[in-house]
Structures are given as structure tokens and as C-alpha cells.
Amino acid sequence: MSKYKIGLFGFGCVGKGLYETLTTNNDLDAEIVKICVKNRDKDRSPISKDKFIYDPEEILNDENINIVVELIDDAKAAFDIVKKSLEKGKAVVSANKKMVAENLPELIELQQKYNTPLLYEGAVCGSIPVIRNLNDYYASEQITEVKGIFNGSSNYILTKLFQEGQSYAEALKEAQDNGFAETDPTLDVGGFDPKFKLSIVIQHAFGIAVHPENIFNWGIQNISDQDIEFAKERDLKIKLVAKASTIDDQISLLVAPHYIDSDNPLYHVENEFNCVLINGKYASEQTLIGKGAGSLPTGLAVLADVASLTKDYSYNYNESRPLTITEGASEVYLRFDDVNDIDLSLFESISEKFIGQKHGYLIGKIELSDLKNILKEADHKVNVVFTSGKDAEIEVSKLTYSYA
Ligand SMILES: NC(=O)c1ccc[n+]([C@@H]2O[C@H](COP(=O)([O-])OP(=O)(O)OC[C@H]3O[C@@H](n4cnc5c(N)ncnc54)[C@H](OP(=O)(O)O)[C@@H]3O)[C@@H](O)[C@H]2O)c1
Structure with a gap:
């Protein structure tokens, strides 16, 4: 017994x-x-x-x-x-x-x-021991940022779109057949699942409770051939990134597709793998990579918790840090069907603009609250991809591109 x-x-x-x-x-x-x-x-x-x-x-x-x-x-x-x-x-x-x-x-x-x-x-991230590490090992670290690929099925879909040129529907079906996607795929591809995880991570990394409703999320459903072409021309990939970054006493939170260059560890994370990058005052950046979904990897994470309970383990829930949530400006690529759908005056600056016959895009700096308004107004007729890279923004706008 x-x-x-x-x-x-x-x-x-x-x-x-x-x-x-x-x-x-x-x-x-x-x-x-x-x-x-x-x-x-x-x-x-x-x-x-x-x-x-x-x-x-x-x-x-x-x-x-x-x-x-x-x-x-x-x-x-x-x-x-x-x-x-x-x-x-x-x-x-x-x-x-x-x-x-x-x-x-x-x-x-x-x-x-x-x-x-x-x-x-x-x-949180299937088999990767994120919470355990934040709770125990990183309790002594002053974490400045946690970000990464927190959703296996959307990463699987993005991998298939980029590597095999599959259609979005084919890639989603494959992710579901493999047991990576949630019963309701909107949770994955809409960026809801990673923001649930980010909300939990924030509690353990920074000691603050942020309800998922208060985290901006934009998923991968609107990614078009043009957005993929834009990335391929510049040796970039698109990854759905969940990110909590602090500057002094402010914290910014979001889940959104990002253009990522090959210097960034996230560039190399494919299929159902997840990756968590933890940045802190003492250890600087550390990377955890592993299977973020699936029967046995997640079964193992659950089993590890059961094993911990048999050893009287519980989480600490450290005191909260005095952080206020900011919605500061970021550089984004915004692709649209019709430029008239976009209120360009909301951009702090625009460094590149292309208007073609069937679509156009611009690259510019915009506050998150203003971006949310644009996305709400234009809905499925636009897509946004953030341009932040490993340490600083990738200056996508400085790369040349021809429209032959
Ligand atoms: N799949 C993954 O890779 C993964 C990874 C990390 C976390 N998770 C999380 O793990 C949980 C389970 O996911 P899953 O993929 O295993 O789901 P799933 O394959 O759809 O299985 C759901 C199970 O829940 C049972 N169920 C549903 N409502 C119930 C209720 N009210 N009372 C009793 N049983 C009920 C179903 O019963 P029947 O068998 O009778 O239909 C089924 O056995 C979810 O919260 C999911 O977000 C999943």
C-alpha cells in the first residue's frame, strides 16, 4: 500500500x-x-x-x-x-x-x-522547471526580465510556416493531432495561453499579482505571407514572445509576435519546444529550453510536483516588488490592407513606410495604449510584429529592402 x-x-x-x-x-x-x-x-x-x-x-x-x-x-x-x-x-x-x-x-x-x-x-512551459527555479534558485536573484516562447503549439505552427511553407490551417491541424494545441486553439494561437503563463511567472519572479486581463496579447492568426517574406528577406524569424521587463520601478508586460534575429536564443527554438530567458542583476541572462507541451513532458512536470508534495514542498510567494505597470513605446512593424484604416498620428515616429497595391506596412514607435486602439479599430485587416531583439531592438528599419 x-x-x-x-x-x-x-x-x-x-x-x-x-x-x-x-x-x-x-x-x-x-x-x-x-x-x-x-x-x-x-x-x-x-x-x-x-x-x-x-x-x-x-x-x-x-x-x-x-x-x-x-x-x-x-x-x-x-x-x-x-x-x-x-x-x-x-x-x-x-x-x-x-x-x-x-x-x-x-x-x-x-x-x-x-x-x-x-x-x-x-x-507553465510543460517540462521546463520554471516555477520551481523562480521559487527556489532565483529567490536570491534580482530578476530584471523574464521572457520567452511559452506556447508549444504556436511555436510548432510558426516552425511549419517558416521551414516547410505549410499553410496556417495545415500546421494548426498537425499541432492538434500531436496533442500540443489546447481543445480551443484560440487560447494558443491568440496568445491567451502564454499570457496565463506569464501572469503566473510574474507572481513568482516579481511577487506581483497581475490578472491576465491586464496583459496585452496579440496572437499569430493574422500572420500573412507578406509578414513571413519580410522576415525571410532579412534572415529573421517570427516567434510569439511573452515578456515581462523591468526598468527601475516600472514593468512592461506583453505577449506578441516578435521578429527575432539569429543572435537571439529564441531564434533557434523550434516545434513544440519552449524557451525561458531569465535576466537578473547578478547572473545576467540564463536560458531554459525544453518541451513545452505533450503528454509525457507535461506528465513528468506533474509527476515532479507529486514527488515534491511527498517531501512537504510548497511555494514561498515572496514579497512583492514595488513595480508599476507601464505601457511605454515600442518599435513595431504594422502591416495593413488599407493605410486609411490606420491613424498614423498615433505613432511617435515612423522610420519606414511601404504602400503597395494590395498591402502596405510601416515601421514605427508607438505607445502600447495607442497600438491597442489601432488594432481594435482595424481588427483582422492588420497584423503587428514587435521588433525587439536580444538586448536591444533590431533596427529592422535600417535594413534595406527592394520592392521589385
Ligand atoms: N496538452 C498539453 O500538452 C498540456 C500542457 C500543459 C498543460 N496542459 C493543461 O492540462 C490540462 C488538461 O489538458 P489535456 O490536454 O490533458 O486535456 P484533454 O486531453 O482535453 O483531456 C481533458 C480531460 O478532462 C476530463 N474532464 C473535462 N471536464 C471534466 C470535469 N468537469 N470533471 C472531470 N473530468 C473532466 C475529460 O474527460 P473525458 O475523458 O471523459 O472527456 C478528459 O479526460 C488543461 O488545463 C491544459 O491547459 C495541457
């Missing part, structure tokens, strides 16, 4: 990954005793049907279960499960970034009130 009895919610991509990693690991004194799922008709072979239940209370009220692992794809129901588990003194592991990001202050309070831990490594 194992000391740690797990009640598992969800037996999809990640649930199965946890099951496989746990059942092939002999070092852990833990076993899954009940699995709560939704659909009674699904085939669960080769696992015995007796293990599956459909009423969450059967886990929540089972006094033998001391660890609840929540791996469902419904953030509302997940929050209910996690809240009730903590109230009952059951330690919890979750991989649900939307649920964690949207409820983090309350989840911290619940952990403190019931003196019961919640761990969520699998929620």
Missing part, C-alpha cells in the same frame, strides 16, 4: 502522461486510486473501468486520498475542484494555467488559510 493516494481529475493528454510516468516509476510511494472523468462512454482500456468515476465528490470525500491532481480542460470546474480539495486539506497539483492565472490571489490565500500546498509546474 502506498503512503500517498492520488485522486486524479481528467484522463486526457496530460492525465494519461501522468499515469504512464507514475506507473513506470518505482521510486515514488504514490498511486492513483481513483480517476474522475466526464464521459462514461469513452474507452479507457487497458485501465480497469473500476478505477473511473464520474462524481467529483467520490474523490473529494474520500479520506484516504491525500493528493488531488487536477488535469481537466475546464477552468471553472477545475477551480471548484482545487478550492474544495484545499478546503479539505488535500494537497493539490494542477496543470491548468487559465485556472491558476485567473485565481492566483485567492489560491494563495486558500493555501495559507488551510495550510495546504498547491503546485502547478505543469501549467
Whole structure:
């Protein structure tokens, strides 16, 4: 009989990954005793049907279960499960970034009130131990910036667009078939999933709670052949970057496609891999790369959390840094169908402008709040790609380009 009895919610991509990693690991004194799922008709072979239940209370009220692992794809129901588990003194592991990001202050309070831990490594960048490192190793560092590729499926799609010239729809389908994309792909390709992760990362890197609604996100759905051509002509790639950067007592936050040059570690991160770049006062930049999605990589992150719970591990939630959120100016490439859709007066400066027969673009500096207005007004008829590089902005505007 194992000391740690797990009640598992969800037996999809990640649930199965946890099951496989746990059942092939002999070092852990833990076993899954009940699995709560939704659909009674699904085939669960080769696992015995007796293990599956459909009423969450059967886990929540089972006094033998001391660890609840929540791996469902419904953030509302997940929050209910996690809240009730903590109230009952059951330690919890979750991989649900939307649920964690949207409820983090309350989840911290619940952990403190019931003196019961919640761990969520699998929620941020799959198999990369981001939260654990921020919580432990980087607790002594003064972090100035955390940025990176936080979404495996959009990176997979971008890789296919750039390397294989696949269409966006083909690449998305492939990402879904491989289990990288969320059930609702808008979460991935719209940049929502990486901003949930960024919100969690900000709490652990800077000690501040920022609700995901307060983080700007622009996804990859509007990337066109012209935007890709623009990158290829200049030996750049487009990557969907999540970024939290501080300057003095200000912090800027965003998720958006960026043109990246080959000096930047993000340039070389392909397919479902994620990359996290952590910059700090003492160690300067450090890079973590690994599989950001998928059954076994995420299953491993969840398993590592279960293992930590057996060693009484919990997060610290360091004191907050006195940072205010800024929406300062950035250099962007803005591509449009019709220049009349764009209020050019909102740009602080424009260094390059091209107006062709079917599309045009400009490169200029603009405050985030003004950019948001342009994007809202013009919606799908524009795309924006930020131009920031490794240390400074790539001066895309200084590179020559001919329109033969
Ligand atoms: N896929 C990844 O690579 C990945 C990576 C990191 C984090 N995550 C996160 O991990 C979580 C699970 O993702 P997934 O990809 O494994 O999802 P999935 O393959 O769609 O599986 C979802 C599972 O949840 C069950 N479920 C849904 N609502 C339920 C409810 N109310 N009560 C009980 N069970 C319920 C489903 O039951 P049925 O089997 O009966 O349909 C299914 O087994 C999500 O929060 C996701 O964001 C996923």
C-alpha cells in the first residue's frame, strides 16, 4: 500500500502522461486510486473501468486520498475542484494555467488559510522547471526580465510556416493531432495561453499579482505571407514572445509576435519546444529550453510536483516588488490592407513606410495604449510584429529592402 493516494481529475493528454510516468516509476510511494472523468462512454482500456468515476465528490470525500491532481480542460470546474480539495486539506497539483492565472490571489490565500500546498509546474512551459527555479534558485536573484516562447503549439505552427511553407490551417491541424494545441486553439494561437503563463511567472519572479486581463496579447492568426517574406528577406524569424521587463520601478508586460534575429536564443527554438530567458542583476541572462507541451513532458512536470508534495514542498510567494505597470513605446512593424484604416498620428515616429497595391506596412514607435486602439479599430485587416531583439531592438528599419 502506498503512503500517498492520488485522486486524479481528467484522463486526457496530460492525465494519461501522468499515469504512464507514475506507473513506470518505482521510486515514488504514490498511486492513483481513483480517476474522475466526464464521459462514461469513452474507452479507457487497458485501465480497469473500476478505477473511473464520474462524481467529483467520490474523490473529494474520500479520506484516504491525500493528493488531488487536477488535469481537466475546464477552468471553472477545475477551480471548484482545487478550492474544495484545499478546503479539505488535500494537497493539490494542477496543470491548468487559465485556472491558476485567473485565481492566483485567492489560491494563495486558500493555501495559507488551510495550510495546504498547491503546485502547478505543469501549467507553465510543460517540462521546463520554471516555477520551481523562480521559487527556489532565483529567490536570491534580482530578476530584471523574464521572457520567452511559452506556447508549444504556436511555436510548432510558426516552425511549419517558416521551414516547410505549410499553410496556417495545415500546421494548426498537425499541432492538434500531436496533442500540443489546447481543445480551443484560440487560447494558443491568440496568445491567451502564454499570457496565463506569464501572469503566473510574474507572481513568482516579481511577487506581483497581475490578472491576465491586464496583459496585452496579440496572437499569430493574422500572420500573412507578406509578414513571413519580410522576415525571410532579412534572415529573421517570427516567434510569439511573452515578456515581462523591468526598468527601475516600472514593468512592461506583453505577449506578441516578435521578429527575432539569429543572435537571439529564441531564434533557434523550434516545434513544440519552449524557451525561458531569465535576466537578473547578478547572473545576467540564463536560458531554459525544453518541451513545452505533450503528454509525457507535461506528465513528468506533474509527476515532479507529486514527488515534491511527498517531501512537504510548497511555494514561498515572496514579497512583492514595488513595480508599476507601464505601457511605454515600442518599435513595431504594422502591416495593413488599407493605410486609411490606420491613424498614423498615433505613432511617435515612423522610420519606414511601404504602400503597395494590395498591402502596405510601416515601421514605427508607438505607445502600447495607442497600438491597442489601432488594432481594435482595424481588427483582422492588420497584423503587428514587435521588433525587439536580444538586448536591444533590431533596427529592422535600417535594413534595406527592394520592392521589385
Ligand atoms: N496538452 C498539453 O500538452 C498540456 C500542457 C500543459 C498543460 N496542459 C493543461 O492540462 C490540462 C488538461 O489538458 P489535456 O490536454 O490533458 O486535456 P484533454 O486531453 O482535453 O483531456 C481533458 C480531460 O478532462 C476530463 N474532464 C473535462 N471536464 C471534466 C470535469 N468537469 N470533471 C472531470 N473530468 C473532466 C475529460 O474527460 P473525458 O475523458 O471523459 O472527456 C478528459 O479526460 C488543461 O488545463 C491544459 O491547459 C495541457
